[in-house]
Amino acid sequence: MKKRIVVLLVILCTVSLSVFAGGQAEADKGYDLYIYNSKGENAAQFADMAKAYEAETGVRVKTFSIGSGQDHMETLRAEMNSSNKPSIFSIQGVKELIEWYQGGFVVDFNKVTDAKFKSFSDAIAPSLRLTNDGSNSFGVPYNVEGYGYIVDTQMVADLFGTGKVEAFIADTKAATYAEWETLVKALDAYIKNNKAATVKLNGNSYTLAANKTGLAKNLNGVFAVMGAEKWTYGDHFINVALNAAFGDPNAAANSTDADVEKLRGALTAYAKALDLKTSYLAGLNGPAKRGQDFVSSANFGYDQAVQIFADSKAIFFKQGNWAYGNIANVNEKQAERLEFLPVKMPFQAADVILAGMTVDKLNTSIPVFVPNYYAINSMVPAAEQKLAMDFLVWLNTSETGKKFVVEDFNFIPYNADPATTTLPNSLGNSILDYITSGNIIAAPYHGAPATWSGDVVGLRLMEQYLTKATWTTQDYKEIVDYAIQTWQNLN
């Protein structure tokens, strides 16, 4: 009896092992090039693009797009463990690069011998490269994105007069934090108590209309804020402050405890700016306050905040150009009238420790960065890597490829010449304006420890501070202490 069991177990083990080890034979995979796309929003357009490439070149392309909002890393890892690995996969910044770098999955473009691809990859602007030591380069940017306070130009016209729109936008871009704060408070008094004040921005005066007309009648607060989405005030809002110390993600990634300690001033400015922003909230049904309702996803989630802004209940909405589609879904006309304003914070000259950076530059710029890169998998055969290179060159330099990027994906191409490019959406064009004028800052938060900005600091703010009606100087200090200490602990 025992013997039989042993025999059976041996058979079982061999069978199971052979099942696991099987399927190694090199048969036709059914594709020549396999692209893994982690941006679910453009899945259908991405597949169309692959078909167009196939029609043009005869290369059989398999695309896989993850569902929108799904965790792309789990699926990508499963694909990387399978025998049919993607030839091109996506990496969202240096945070994700570590894994693929350590695992040896990425091709360093500096070591590529293919002349056409070499000259293409050399042309990627150094500030847009995916690198962990400043010299290597592992990715071709998907696109560039930017964020700031979105404002509806029609709302500005209704508040300050039709003729004032351009001047107001330009002067608000240039305004100091003190002027911005005065503006916010004047707008709040106007909305709640009908007090039409005159505010000074960049030396010029702007007077609010005596009576609320047009869109201004819908207002119930100054800001639309996603209280339940911790990445908006964790990742993105805090990133503006990190620019005072770090010029790029790698500088943040290589920071020492002492470097992090020096963030104290900039982070205090961040806490104050966040306090201002969350003190004058618009809500779905009337003005809102910080409190437990503010962090509930049923009242202040992504969709709700978009709704508040698109219904013209708020004047400013801190979001990126990726929110264009969401806004257009609610209010198509408004989506055509949007502009970005910089996120301003009360920095002191001493807070800005990055060489070449100034308080003025921080308060007049918006962060523009590459959210996602195409990387070439070094684990696939050389011939497939070559096809991957040809494809990336085609996508970013051929007329058909560029058309897909701009018109179908709704991207801002990383290699666009801002002077000659016009994009099909207002927010994209607003970002191009900032790029043209050079008023852009980076995304060093990508280099902060993995969970720090969103899941640690953002979560703490959501749980303990956004639920609290008033913030004291002690609260600012505690927020800053917590942010600095957790960064040092995670390092």
Place this chain on the structure above:
Amino acid sequence: MDIYKKWFWILLAPAILLFFLVIIFPFIVGLLNSFLAWRGTYYFDPETGIRAQSMFSSFIGFENYTNAFKDERFIRALVYTIQYTFVAVVVVNIVGLGLALLVTKAQKGASLFRTVFFLPNMLGGLALGFIWQFIFQIVFTNLLFSPDGLLHIPFLRYMTQDSTKALFALVILNAWQFGGYMMIIYIAGLNNISRDYYEAASIDGATPIRTFRSITVPMLMPSFTVVFFLTLSNSFKLLDQNIALTDGEFNTRLLAMQILRTVKDTAPPDYGKAQAQAVIFFLLVASITLTQVYVTKKRELEL
């Protein structure tokens, strides 16, 4: 008899094969991985700082285990899970047994009630979590228990925004979901108790409470064994509802979710540490449920 002997192993083989492929084999691989610096798609070599050339150079002994216990979030999730399990087992059992007693006593529509109480169990955990998120955030917070609602009970408002309240929110959700299932098991147990005992007791003049304590409970021991086992292990392993209801915010991560999120908390993803946590988790659940089955089994009456 002979025919059974002949076919026994052959008929059993498919089940054993599957058991090996999907349970035993991954379990052994997982156990091995908990001693390695596993990163999901490669084994890390702490010496060179890149992919290990062989599995041996990735061997780090018990480091994953010590790291797990050093992780504040893991300890917090462990304590929270034990607290949750304690409350959930008590509540789900009371609800299940209560419903069973009601339904078996019902004169009319017993099968309708049985079906209705069992229905929530047909829904998936994620769907349930989102349904209850809506109930807690909108119905409880803004309608029923708000200052101008039906009854002003501050404890029942914003239940997903505080770790203690969220624990009870999860218990409510699970009592609703599993109550009906446990009810079915209890009904089967109750129906197995011979009427004769109750008749004898009533002739002796026993009160309903006395009857319940001295007849129903001891005769129901086999059902208790099963229901305790199910509720204990279900509560420990709860994941979907936890994710859908609070997503671990406000310190509400249960152990299963903590293990799942460990790879998101770390970059590169520390699958080795997550695996070590899973092994600890397994040992914990196995030892607690086996003890429970042993204890309750001993109290079952042999008839």
